[in-house]
Amino acid sequence: MKEINISTKLLGLFGNPLSFTLSPLMHNTAFQQMGLNYLYIPFEVQEENFAATIKSLRYFNFVGGNVTSPFKTRIMEYLDEIDEKARIIGAVNTISLNNGVLKGFNTDGEGFVESLRYEKNVEPKGSRFIILGSGGAARAIIMTLAFQEADKIYIANRTFNKALELAEEVNKIRKCAEPVELNSTEIERYIQEVDVIINTTKVGMYPDVDKTPIEIKEIDKKMVACDIIYNPIHTKFLKSMMQQGCDIVTGVGMLVNQGAEAFKIWTGKIPPREQLYSLINNILVNK
């Protein structure tokens, strides 16, 4: 590891709990490979100490970091500037501290879109999507797809009203969203006309690996199925879509690319993406 010294630029990950995070390994590996004098440290912060923690960044060599659950919305109170897209998404996962200005960004949606582009050459512009879920992650992805001129976004959620509200908000940016019921029969009606289906619900995540948000019996077109869960890498949903002949994008794609987008904000450089994919895939496969 490069020597840590008084010039080392610090980055923090602020959240709670952080026991499963792969971000420190990912970023520190990239800094090392590129010979950059940066250090990324996880800080498991108690709710009552969050404000003081963020304030203290200004006293040290911090240049930014990431913010995760449960602080992605609350961080917005403590920022000097908020990127327009993060403001519309309503959550911040990346911060930068430059010349005393603490600015917030959201790289979750862009990270997802970048994984689709990088792995499958799919552009949001003109493409059609079904999103399962309407939580924070879904919102970041859906808004980003709308910013990038998706043709159609069907939003399916267990609580239909949340899908309805989200679709209404999206349609103010671009008229492309439509809420649908989250059940297999309903999804089967729409699936034949979309290019990409994305699971953003937590259904299928360890330890509930035998669960899937939907069971699709037949797909007669080539499409891409994505899951943002990366534990396990191949969820029941992805396995069944693969059996139907779909191309897949695992949750490693969004994990690596949201990190890569943040890395670019902090350093102005592109990290070694292929190596980061291998690093994360190896860890998760051998878990």
Ligand code: ATR
């Ligand atoms: P995140 O920030 O990871 O997106 P979240 O904001 O808590 O997490 O959102 C979780 C999403 O998973 C929601 O869309 C939720 O559906 P509801 O709005 O109906 O709660 C969905 N979800 C969670 N458990 C689910 C389950 N067992 N079946 C279907 N959807 C589920």
